[in-house]
Amino acid sequence: MSMMNSTRSYAEGRARLASFLAALAFFLSAVEYMLPRPVPFMRLGLANLPILLAVDLLPFGSYITLVFVKVLGMSILSGSLFSYVALFSLAGSLASALVMRGLRFVATERRVSYVGLCVAGALASNLAQVALARVFVFGASARYMLPAFLGLGLISGLVLGAFAELFALNSAWLRQAKEDARG
Amino acid sequence: MDRAQRRERWEGLFPAGRLALTGALLSLVLLFQPSLEGRAVILAAALTAAWLSGRKLSPLLTLLVMAGIVGANLLVPLGRKLASWGPLVITEIALYEGLTKAVTFEALVFISKACLGPNLRLPGPFGAFFASALRTYERILAYKGKIGARSFIADIDAALVAVYGEKLDTMIGEPMDSRSAPASLRGNGYLIATTLLGLASLFIGR
Amino acid sequence: MKRGKGSDANPAKDPAPSRLERQSIKLRLFDVVIIALALAAFSASALVIYGGPAPSSLVISTDGEDWIYPLNEDRVVQVQGKLGLVTIAIEGGRARFLDSPCQNKLCIGAAPIGVTGDWSACLPSGVFIRVEGDVDEHDEFDAIVR
Structure with a gap:
């Protein structure tokens, strides 16, 4: 398989990887929907896993495109594109993606793992969403939601980050993708 | 006619692109509608459309969300006092704001649900990227049944390895068969009528 | 670890x-x-x-009706009093009577209120205003007697 890969250009391989990561995001969100949910409020955000992985797999431009395609795609598939839900999702995903990428820019894999990236990303995402919720949905009382969102962000960030670490350690696919990303 | 049949009928009647465009326009109409009553009417219409489109709806969730939004807005009292229920005070302006936000929120959700579908094709290189991702998504989805709770990561990984390898022959820019409905007189008629009605509603009343 | x-x-x-x-x-x-x-x-x-303490609010009472507004947002409110429209201004965390159809205009001359428990009124109009909220721990005085 890797022999045939080497005949493709680096750009094509990268585009293929980005497209695959977007597809993975859609898939994981469908999987998460299937999982039993102990607490209705806790969204694990499995669909953020590909973006987390993409921090190390894609160059910045493709990375941002991936975020937009993920949000757009999920908004269309779930039928929420024109609603505030999509707006919140976009703001949250964008904030999270930028924070995670920024963190990786200043700290290598030796200093911060997916757990740290994920927690930081989850917090950034929730902060952005609370800010928007204050304007569009809740009004001044949004401040009462802030501690809850920060707490939930920390927890979901920890869980997803741990899952990402486990996945990264055990995934044959990821090893292949990393080779492709290096070109 | 059950939900799946309604879905088929809806998707067969409206081409995905035009439907989405109508939805976008109607969302704008909603946002420009100044009165709560007007928005409530649009909510009722959107709710009907979403039901007709065969999308999965949850009345309980909708009511909960709306109650939550109204409740959150009532937390900060504002305006003339209308009633008090123990520690909770219901004030006029806060109630109005809460109702407006709740109605707007859900109306947009229903418009989106009625007007969006997976057959939507976006233009440009972005659209090609999106279409390619959707195709891959459907390929991976085929493995959904093989994902077990015990070997969760291993199962997902196996599915990924399989589909990732498959894609060797697929070019990104491949045109996707449009599975969206062809334009029809009836479909176009409904879309145009709804759009005109929506635009007219902006001028009716105060 | x-x-x-x-x-x-x-x-x-x-x-x-x-x-x-x-x-x-x-x-x-x-x-x-x-x-x-x-x-x-x-x-x-x-x-x-x-x-922390809940933000204070201004309660305006007339015969039978109450209005509530937060003190931390500047605002001008008009309510119907016995003699006509009474105007109340909320500015910089304090409230005062801005205009009233009463004869003496005593209410307009009164000091603005901002501390929980403070109140003011335009008696001829039957309009009362008072500050409600959690008691401020930083209050130094329970009352001032002049």
Whole structure:
């Protein structure tokens, strides 16, 4: 398989990887929907896993495109594109993606793992969403939601980050993708 | 006619692109509608459309969300006092704001649900990227049944390895068969009528 | 710092010839820093938002009707009094009568109110205003007698 890969250009391989990561995001969100949910409020955000992985797999431009395609795609598939839900999702995903990428820019894999990236990303995402919720949905009382969102962000960030670490350690696919990303 | 049949009928009647465009326009109409009553009417219409489109709806969730939004807005009292229920005070302006936000929120959700579908094709290189991702998504989805709770990561990984390898022959820019409905007189008629009605509603009343 | 999370992937019970080993997640330096910061942010926000006093509000009462407005937002409000429209201004966290159809205009000359428990009134109009909210711990005086 890797022999045939080497005949493709680096750009094509990268585009293929980005497209695959977007597809993975859609898939994981469908999987998460299937999982039993102990607490209705806790969204694990499995669909953020590909973006987390993409921090190390894609160059910045493709990375941002991936975020937009993920949000757009999920908004269309779930039928929420024109609603505030999509707006919140976009703001949250964008904030999270930028924070995670920024963190990786200043700290290598030796200093911060997916757990740290994920927690930081989850917090950034929730902060952005609370800010928007204050304007569009809740009004001044949004401040009462802030501690809850920060707490939930920390927890979901920890869980997803741990899952990402486990996945990264055990995934044959990821090893292949990393080779492709290096070109 | 059950939900799946309604879905088929809806998707067969409206081409995905035009439907989405109508939805976008109607969302704008909603946002420009100044009165709560007007928005409530649009909510009722959107709710009907979403039901007709065969999308999965949850009345309980909708009511909960709306109650939550109204409740959150009532937390900060504002305006003339209308009633008090123990520690909770219901004030006029806060109630109005809460109702407006709740109605707007859900109306947009229903418009989106009625007007969006997976057959939507976006233009440009972005659209090609999106279409390619959707195709891959459907390929991976085929493995959904093989994902077990015990070997969760291993199962997902196996599915990924399989589909990732498959894609060797697929070019990104491949045109996707449009599975969206062809334009029809009836479909176009409904879309145009709804759009005109929506635009007219902006001028009716105060 | 090592922490095992083998129960998630459950490799030990997996009968298939699996390449999964019982790997453990290693937390790195910045992970701990970030988690600590997140905890701090959470605690701080919870303390400030749930522990602090509720913001004060102005209650305007006329015969049979009450209006409530937050004191922290500048606003001009008009209510119907016995003699006509009475105008009240909320500015810089304090409220005062701006205009009234009464004869003496005593209400307009009164000092603006801003502390919980303070009140003012335009008696001829039958319009009362008072500040409600949690008692401010920083209040130095219970009352001032002149």
